[in-house]
Amino acid sequence: MASKTGFLRKTSPYVREPKAKVEKMMYDVLIALIPVIIFTIYKYEFTAVWIILVSIVSMVGTEFLYYKLRKEPFTMKNGTALISALIYALIMPDVTPLWIVFIGGVFGMYFGKLVFGGMGANIFNVAGFARVFIVISFGAFLVYDVDTVAGATALGVVKANPFDMMILGDFNLWNMFTGVGEAGSIGELSGIAILLGGLYLAFRKSLDWRIPVSYIGTVLGLSTIAALIVGAEMTYPLFTILSGGILFGAIFMATDPITSPVTGPGRIYYGFGLGVITFFIRIFGALPEGVVFAILIMNMFVPALDYYKWANSKFTIKSTLVFSVVVLVTVGLLVVGVWQ
Amino acid sequence: MIRKTNQIKTLEELPKSLPTVQITVPEKVYITLMEMRTRKYTLSVVEGDYVKIGQIIGERDGGYFTQPIFSTVSGTVGKVIKKFTYTGKKTECLEIINDFKEEYAERVLERTDEAISKLSKAEIIEIIKENGVKGLGGGGFPSYVKMDTDKPIDVIILNGVECEPYLTADYQAITKDAYQMFKGLEYVMQAMGTKRGIIGVKRTKHALLKALTEVKESDFKDLNCDIIPVSNYYPQGWEIELIKNTTGIKVKPGTLLSEYGIIEYNVTTAAAIYQAIKFNLPVLNRYFTVTGDAINNPCEMTVRVGTPIPHIVEAAGGYSIDGDKVMVLGGPMMGSNLMMDDAIVSITVSSLLLFKPQEYKEEPCVRCGSCVYSCPANLQPVQLMYAAKTKDGDAAKALNIQNCIECGLCSYVCTSKIHLTDFMRKAKKLVK
Incomplete structure (x- = not known):
């Protein structure tokens, strides 16, 4: 009965969760993007189709060539390149010339992901990296077209005085939620389509709810405080989260697990940092919009949030105290900043 | 899946409840001469000597872990042979050739309840030590060490959780030996002067809750022992989790349980303590589970300590595939891997798993958390x-x-x- 061969060397555990797969998580993101893409194409028709196609060709093509030339196995199957390409396309202004989309896609994929070592090794969100690259290099081409039917982007208009209610009154919150009749980056308009995708991902456990909840919650909290101080209408907080790319960024970009912290508390701090930077860029900075910059800046803080000397998988008394102090200082800064 | 997971899925093609098969005592048993942290041994018998069941044949050396070695069959002592054990490595084992007379050694006796009630703490500890009782849940830690403390013990917890999938040894033990477990608990409580006992069982195992409650109602009305159902997750059987869920006490990892006034034993260890105190018997048999998709008849059985694995595989119908397989002694999450079936069942082993090999494609970490x-x-x-x-x-x-x-x-x-x-x-x- 005894046989001396035929027993494999393994180490415990000998079983694995069959449903836990990177591919499954990534395909879920693709599915969650469908409502946004449908809305974008409905709204911008062939402009959107072309931007999306060029983005896919540039990003996925770059990755494909890279692995072909290096004679390494190609990782298209897990879908990460496709996700980056779609997100990158959806955060483009509709007026972006296609050649800029292409250059940004190639550059972003190569310098944002492949030079770091491909999937799992990149420090920055690839789509955000590509977007910031073209903003800095070709900013003049990306001015949102104010002559379209919808008029200026909500944030572009209120930049001069963020709390001018006369102007804010021109924007219908419901329109901003549904995305019908507003201008902006092509995929960021319809809050309802984005939330639908987000709920799907949360239900499938393919994103960590901590990041979007703490991100959007922070922006809501800070804008409420700001509105109270300057005496603005209480629709202002809602206006803040529905305008620009906060919802899209919070649900599809900030939750990229590769570029966010690994611990639960770390993710809460990360979302908080995103909210603070986004809101501060909006009301104090020179740019009308800060989501992508906030994401890239917080990406740089991820190693610090994960550093073994203080990162903890549970909240501790010490970490809660430190975090509370940081929150108080932030609120103090906001109060000092808007008190005029 | 970015979430906390604590449920282990099992292979769907395997039956949920296994049939019990009879397995003969093998012609030769092999007794491990080194277990746990013992590094040396001395034998008090030589090749050709006649030994009986429960007879002391030597001693494993190693400080706290020093323990006698017992023969589990009656017969003739053979050679010292190297066999694979639960450690996954080859260990020296003493071969004993069974004469099937099943004669018990002279040291095996029966203590009356009255005699037992007069035993002092030191005497009970000594009996448990002399009979080599150790943690049968898999730890193999000598049971007497836990009792050998001056700290007041407020509660004795019996762990009947068995949280790894596939394993059913404790399940079989509770359904059959619940009386012995309560008795063992009673003896330990008597020795330690403890007023409270707890038996933790999974909430989902209704049969066990029923079996324990019935025995308690009929024989142990006066024993202050709570049967506490705990939720079904992995690793509920980890003592820190079980203690938290039954008593609410949060034990810091790395500290001794006695500092919290707790002693924790596996249910089968409690039964072994009963056997030791009542009959001066060491552990001879183990409830055993053989399962997996590479064995013909997954089943439950009662196995003599020292039985060679091929004997068990034969009783379970043999391997179902010819090609490569994965052999595990213990559970699928923490068990040890064997690269040869030239192995034996030692005292802490309660299951044999045989799986078809499964290759998993490894991807780079995506830091999902x-x-x-x-x-x-x-x-x-x-x-x-x-x-x-x-x-x-x-x-x-x-x-x-x-x-x-x-x-x-x-x-x-x-x-x-x-x-x-x-x-x-x-x-x-x-x-x-």
């Missing part, structure tokens, strides 16, 4: 993996690698199919 959320010891396996890869002992230490119980959940949940538990073992070595 599932391992961090799932770790029952609140560690950060992904960070420990980086520490192990960069051989950063300071980081491994700061990340509390010494609290890792190698439960296997980090590897189990990994979305990238990275074998994190292996990295945890490497990280542990960095700290030592």
